[in-house]
Amino acid sequence: MTGRDLLAIEDLDRSELERILETSLRMEEVGRRDVKKVPTLRGRTLINLFFEPSTRTRTSFEIAGKRLSADVVNFSPSSSSLTKAEGILDTAMTLDAMDPDAVVVRHKVAGVPKRIADALDAPVINAGDGAHEHPTQALLDLFTVWQEKGRIDGLTVTIIGDILHSRVARSNLYAFSKLGAEVRLAAPPTMLPPAVESLGVKAYTSLREALEGADVVMLLRIQQERLAGCFFPSIREYATAFGLDRRKLRFAKDDAIVMHPGPINRGVEIAHDLADQRPSVILDQVRNGVAVRMAVLYLCAGRTPRGGVRREGS
């Protein structure tokens, strides 16, 4: 991690990823206790700074913080009330003056958590920025696969859907390839990012080829409002060509698991009967999200008390 920030999986190396996974395992154990609380971050303040609404991710961070005994404050400036004059950096500096021990940032524009991290003393955790990265989602996906398969090395992971606009896909392709998995992307040509193979992954426009021998099939949410008509002709055609059902899943390995970051569009990217039961592990992902975020909060905000070692400017 760059200093104590967690901004992008692209910045992490293998040992840092493994360390987060191992810490997550210990945190997961806390979640299975009767009293799901440890004093690790007692007296520390965590601010959830969500410029873009996301109940799921915010709640997951909130529960993670509370299980570590941190004081969690949610701050969600609606983007409409943010005039140009009171910009993102002003908001962040105002919060920084309240001496938080970590700030979790979600914004609809790529790069905002990085700009905020550059300006703040407190560690910054990226909770999703535009189409850039969503590091904790990738970490919980890694953790889920690791628990299911016992390893990451040598697995084949196929990510299907709107790769172009997906921060989940970007974080996951770095996360899985850094730990030795083969990552494949499958989408209509209009939704594959330019030069994406330069990131060390393979891009496919044939779903069947992309699924051949896959251990993990990861689906992405289709933002219907934004995409239909420009990136693909209709939801029906997308669902027919790229929606996953049990028939298409047969191209993957027999023991392949199906993942989705949620919220799901039933009948679009995933067939109804596939979403709720094995081989789908969608609810395990949600459960693991809390453990992984506890690990990240612990590693970012728990190591040195505030006012201790300052992180290097980057």
Add this chain to the structure above:
Amino acid sequence: MGRIWIRGGRLLDPASGCDEVGDLLVEDGRIVAVGAGLEAGDGDVIDAKGRWVAPGFVDLHVHLREPGEEYKEDIASGGRAGVAGGFTALVCMANTHPINDDPSVTEYILDRARQESPARVYPVAAATRGLAGEVMTEMVALFEAGVVAFSDDGKTIMDSNVMRRVLEYSGLVRVPIITHAEDRTLVCDGVVNEGAVSTRLGLPGNPAVAEVVHVARDLLLAELSGAHLHVAHVSTAGAVALIRAARERGVHVTAEVTPHHLTLLDEAALGYDTNTKMAPPLRGSSDVEACRAGIADGTIDAIATDHAPHAVHEKDVEFTAAPPGVIGLETAVPVTLDLVRQEQLSPLEWVRRLSTNPTRIIGRPGGSLAVGAAADLVLIDPDRHWIYDPAKGYSKSRNSPWAGREMIGRATVTIVGGRLVYDVDRGVLVP
């Protein structure tokens, strides 16, 4: 005004091809003698040993922001930044507030420039009213008021028929139509070069083809009309190739490239620094190489800065919300001297692209050290090392991608109309 005797410099005159050490005598605003071992007389002496002596540089692409956005820049501060960077004349774009689409605005700019600017100022008028791309401006009236070209720069004339008529009608005034060539429908919401960098950043990509498609259209329309098309801030290999081919078949086209498109890669944006956001965006290495080859072989005629000042608070926002553009007047000399150091341009050809060619494109005097020419001159120390700090510069704005960088080479003396207006040790001297 008196006499200035410039002694012992390396005289670089692209107009005559002269490149030799000698003296130059200025009297009453004009060059009166050039040669080796001129006799000293009265007047100021400038020791030019180790310096290049060149006709003053002319920047074809500057946003002076006055009238209307004087908090970013004004004619006085822009003029000072210009002479501090070695420019004796600035061609200023029409996207002010109000827009320069009416002779009264042109006259205001020229009037302010006469009073406030140490550099000459040549206004460009809008090609269409309100830069709306629909109705052409009163070109004859604007030309008579003093504009040197027409352009909707900052915006693009998307309607091909409007562009055709603008080019045709410009035959009445015979000045260039400057195109900001980016097909808006292909740019879409792109903010960085489309490619590996946009993919890594997760920011919307602006594809090279958006420029190439538009340049192709404008070249065909220029060919049809016979008008003089000037392509602003060329940034792609495709555009360079099209311009080269068009010129070979006789199309009246000229072109410019910015210092940033010659020297910076799209990767500069990887830290989300909004001072790396330009329109067109910084490109990949093959495009940069093609632009460098284009300026070297003369396909691209001129280096122009696209000096685009923006206030700190305007740039300190989300990458997508930040206005595009960077300041460049005070860094163009050291940044583009890189092409001389890499031996892609000789010193003489470098001066041609900063002085002689731009003056020809806008049909104004200058670009020559001939006896009788106006004494617009610059002295360059090609080896001077210095650190660029925009806060200490003359521009009101600081949006530079080179802030804090070590620079090699600097304008040390600037003379406009026989008057010493800048000396590196004393700063800008007038007005």
